[in-house]
Amino acid sequence: MTQTLVELWPIISALAILAAGLISFRSEVLLRLKFLEEKIKTVFDLLNKNK
8 A cells, every 4th residue: 555655646646636737727717817808898887878
């Protein structure tokens, strides 16, 4: 059991680092989308205000 854990440790740690990176990337993308939605909403509000 211990030998198997020692052999799998690099794979387990790589998967953990990959998961952390993917979560970070996803949160950054969601933040950018939220920012873009706010800009689009502002543009439409300004266009509707002028009508």
